[in-house]
Amino acid sequence: MNKIQRNVLLNPGPATTSDEVKYAQVVPDICPREKEFGDLMEYISLELTKIVGDETKYTTILFGGSGTAVVESAISSVVPHNKKILIVNNGSYGKRICDIANAYDMDYIEFKSSATQPINLSNLEDTIKKDNNISHLAVTHNETTTGLLNNLDDLGKIAKKYDIELIVDAMSSYSAIPINMEKQNISYLMASSNKNIQGMAGVAFVIANKKNIEKLKDIKPRNFYLNLLAQYENFIKEHQMRFTPPVQTLYALKQAIIETKKEGVQNRYERYSKSWDTLVKGLNSLNLKYLVADEFHSKIITSIYIPENMDFDDMHDYFYDKGFTIYPGKVEDFNTFRIANIGDIDFRDMELFLELLGKYLK
Numbered sequence: 001m002n003k004i005q006r007n008v009l010l011n012p013g014p015a016t017t018s019d020e021v022k023y024a025q026v027v028p029d030i031c032p033r034e035k036e037f038g039d040l041m042e043y044i045s046l047e048l049t050k051i052v053g054d055e056t057k058y059t060t061i062l063f064g065g066s067g068t069a070v071v072e073s074a075i076s077s078v079v080p081h082n083k084k085i086l087i088v089n090n091g092s093y094g095k096r097i098c099d100i101a102n103a104y105d106m107d108y109i110e111f112k113s114s115a116t117q118p119i120n121l122s123n124l125e126d127t128i129k130k131d132n133n134i135s136h137l138a139v140t141h142n143e144t145t146t147g148l149l150n151n152l153d154d155l156g157k158i159a160k161k162y163d164i165e166l167i168v169d170a171m172s173s174y175s176a177i178p179i180n181m182e183k184q185n186i187s188y189l190m191a192s193s194n195k196n197i198q199g200m201a202g203v204a205f206v207i208a209n210k211k212n213i214e215k216l217k218d219i220k221p222r223n224f225y226l227n228l229l230a231q232y233e234n235f236i237k238e239h240q241m242r243f244t245p246p247v248q249t250l251y252a253l254k255q256a257i258i259e260t261k262k263e264g265v266q267n268r269y270e271r272y273s274k275s276w277d278t279l280v281k282g283l284n285s286l287n288l289k290y291l292v293a294d295e296f297h298s299k300i301i302t303s304i305y306i307p308e309n310m311d312f313d314d315m316h317d318y319f320y321d322k323g324f325t326i327y328p329g330k331v332e333d334f335n336t337f338r339i340a341n342i343g344d345i346d347f348r349d350m351e352l353f354l355e356l357l358g359k360y361l362k
């Protein structure tokens with residue numbers, strides 16, 4: 001196996017992958033309607049479920065598409081027409097959930113919250129108490145805009161107290177930060193193949209409590225391709241996605257799952273955390289400030305203020321030439337860039353990055 005040029009992706013996914021994951025895509029041509037391919041998807045669905053829940057109670061519904069496809073699938077499929085969804089917006093991805101609800105003309109309440117501070121839970125509860133028609137609460141786990149980590153234990157308790165279903169966009173936390181859907185009272189959780197699971201882009205999925213899926217039968221579909229119940233029922237019956245799946249991405253995902261199981265999610269988070277500690281230590285010594293305080297931080301992606309007189313594009317090109325990809329900021333009002341520490345990289349890559357950053361700033 002020839003080694004493939006290794007780029008250190010410090011963008012928040014698609015992340016750097018192992019050569020084994022890249023090569024897993026090179027397989028004989030196969031019609032995805034063959035049983036052999038159905039078995040591959042069955043394995044993937046089962047193993048993705050096991051990362052966050054008991055496979056007898058939870059199931060993973062696969063789609064071909066990027067992460068937004070499954071956020072849209074869940075949001076548009078699970079809320080009854082006569083009910084409301086409460087959406088926490090404390091960054092671009094919370095806002096995107098609002099945009100999706102808006103596009104489907106759904107009845108939703110936007111709960112705006114600080115981009116850098118924890119959610120005010122008593123205000124959130126007050127909002128729920130004021131409206132007895134709320135059936136769902138949607139939140140982003142790790143706000144990839146900033147690295148602010150929303151506390152799922154707290155949100156799950158509130159959902160339980162008011163008998164509402166919790167929907168979590170875990171795109172940038174799944175398979176890094178340990179999650180337990182049952183303990184944390186999460187009904188639906190969305191993620192994709194190209195972030196912390198360390199696979200290729202092209203597959204996204206909704207992990208759902210099987211009991212909740214049964215309830216979807218009473219909801220008139222708002223869409224066709226992204227309908228969650230239809231995708232689920234077809235998979236149960238045929239062991240197939242309804243429409244052409246991204247064949248090679250699924251082979252890579254199988255390999256990424258094997259590597260994730262070998263490392264373990266807890267160990268992966270420790271590896272990521274060590275990279276993050278290295279990053280933050282380096283930023284401090286270079287006198288660079290970042291947006292979210294350590295105690296609220298996911299340790300997965302960091303939004304860093306760009307020093308005065310520095311230009312992101314120039315910085316980007318400097319690093320890109322040296323094999324490191326950095327990422328622009330996404331928070332209005334603040335001039336920032338972002339560094340993610342996910343994928344098949346470790347603290348040594350971060351040390352090299354910091355060494356280059358030091359030279360660049362000089």
Ligand SMILES: Cc1ncc(COP(=O)(O)O)c(C=O)c1O
Binds near residue numbers: 066069143172
């Ligand atoms: C939390 C979160 N939600 C949704 C998305 C959207 O995923 P995609 O760009 O794959 O559609 C992202 C992407 O970074 C994300 O971080």
